[in-house]
Amino acid sequence: MDGPVADGEGPRTDDPRDLLAAYALDAVDDLDRRVVERLLASDADARRELDEHRAVVAAFTVDADPPASLRDAVLGRVASTPQVAAPGAGRGDARPGGPARAPRRWVVVAAVAAAVAAVAVPTTLAVQARQEQVRLQTQADAMASMLADPAAEIVRGEMVGGGDASALVSGDRVLFSVTDLPQAGAAEDYQLWLVEGEGMVSAGVFDARDGSAALLVDAAGSAGVAVTLEPAGGSPQPTSDPLVILET
Amino acid sequence: MGASAVADAVHPRTSRPCAAVGSLGQTGRVPPVRTSEPDALDAALAACAEGDPAAFAPVYDALAPAVFGTALGVLRDHDHAAEVTQEVMIEVWQTAVRFDASRGSARTWVVTMARRRAVDRVRAEQSRRVRDQKDVDGRFAGGGHDVVAEEVEQLLESAAVRRCLGSLTETQRESVVRAYFGGLTYREVALELGAAVPTVKSRIRDGLVRLRDCLGVNRG
Numbered sequence: 001m002d003g004p005v006a007d008g009e010g011p012r013t014d015d016p017r018d019l020l021a022a023y024a025l026d027a028v029d030d031l032d033r034r035v036v037e038r039l040l041a042s043d044a045d046a047r048r049e050l051d052e053h054r055a056v057v058a059a060f061t062v063d064a065d066p067p068a069s070l071r072d073a074v075l076g077r078v079a080s081t082p083q084v085a086a087p088g089a090g091r092g093d094a095r096p097g098g099p100a101r102a103p104r105r106w107v108v109v110a111a112v113a114a115a116v117a118a119v120a121v122p123t124t125l126a127v128q129a130r131q132e133q134v135r136l137q138t139q140a141d142a143m144a145s146m147l148a149d150p151a152a153e154i155v156r157g158e159m160v161g162g163g164d165a166s167a168l169v170s171g172d173r174v175l176f177s178v179t180d181l182p183q184a185g186a187a188e189d190y191q192l193w194l195v196e197g198e199g200m201v202s203a204g205v206f207d208a209r210d211g212s213a214a215l216l217v218d219a220a221g222s223a224g225v226a227v228t229l230e231p232a233g234g235s236p237q238p239t240s241d242p243l244v245i246l247e248t
Numbered sequence: 249m250g251a252s253a254v255a256d257a258v259h260p261r262t263s264r265p266c267a268a269v270g271s272l273g274q275t276g277r278v279p280p281v282r283t284s285e286p287d288a289l290d291a292a293l294a295a296c297a298e299g300d301p302a303a304f305a306p307v308y309d310a311l312a313p314a315v316f317g318t319a320l321g322v323l324r325d326h327d328h329a330a331e332v333t334q335e336v337m338i339e340v341w342q343t344a345v346r347f348d349a350s351r352g353s354a355r356t357w358v359v360t361m362a363r364r365r366a367v368d369r370v371r372a373e374q375s376r377r378v379r380d381q382k383d384v385d386g387r388f389a390g391g392g393h394d395v396v397a398e399e400v401e402q403l404l405e406s407a408a409v410r411r412c413l414g415s416l417t418e419t420q421r422e423s424v425v426r427a428y429f430g431g432l433t434y435r436e437v438a439l440e441l442g443a444a445v446p447t448v449k450s451r452i453r454d455g456l457v458r459l460r461d462c463l464g465v466n467r468g
Binding site: 014018019020021022024025026027028029032047051052053054055056057058059060061062063064065066067070071073074075077078079081082083084085 | 301304320432435
């Protein structure tokens, strides 16, 4: 393009706070979106400013009646559509009263084959290098049997700050994988957790190579997996809000 | 006012079905109707979060028009807007537990979801057309890049929003309206206006801050 605006692709080194209004309008590209979401994950003032911008944007909406048939279609589907877990569930946060819900699984019917392929192809096994070859082989065998399991289920979620997470659930095993994950800071590691009852149990820290990582975990008895950003080396218990929770 | 005439004027170069434009005119309302008290709505959402599907019907009735209206405003297509509405309302059910009344109203929550999905859909369609090179009609297929601010503002049936838009400078209003209706990024808005990117970024932010103050949005 010979556009007169030479700074159209200018550097993105400015204060991400200046992007909050554009973000509230969805007038940002994916890169800017990620920059803003990183800011939001750590900055309560930024979240407050965004909330105000969003209220303004919502005021623009002019209500319109959707097609009448849509109501039955949606109401008919919700009864059989599982819900996500509460944010912070299992971390001792106060939850509204009521019985704890049984873990639910996302059942993928027609999309199973495609979804499994999507998980299997782009990821790298980020198992620790010290692991023995034989253990690698065992894991590979386990993964192969999971991928071949017609009852395997997949759960997906977008991570705060960037990254597409998914969990392939087969029996008691969970293959957690993530793509497009931003690199953790020099003093930080990503840490995977198993959500067990009201607590979280570490499933290890991991690094993203080229933005991808995959971990195979034995998740017997857990209701889900979660990821947090922790000080390098990991923590015994999460010290920050989960970037994603996948209910398995 | 002639709503469909305005809609025609707003999207002179898009070849959308007449039905979509006509229905926009028929369904636009003055002012937004609230079928449920916010407290009752919040309570119904809390019941949904506890897994009670029966609590979802009033939530749907209270929020679906805002979702559909938001999607229609971005997509200008009845069928696409209906699909987005279905996706968003299912998402409302699935993620009811994440609704946090301290961060804003339920209406704002669902409008945010609807807008995000609608804009993503516009962009996906744009890149598909660009890839297929079927669109020879400008850099950006679809979207409202020919939008003239004054005409678009007539679609805003909230008198408060219209009045408050009048409190913006001409350049602020132009940038905000293009970003709102066009599905454009601020960088694309800058290209269209022939203005510098940081300038447009500032105009959008200053514009929304002014609107916030004018509309009395303040979460303290």
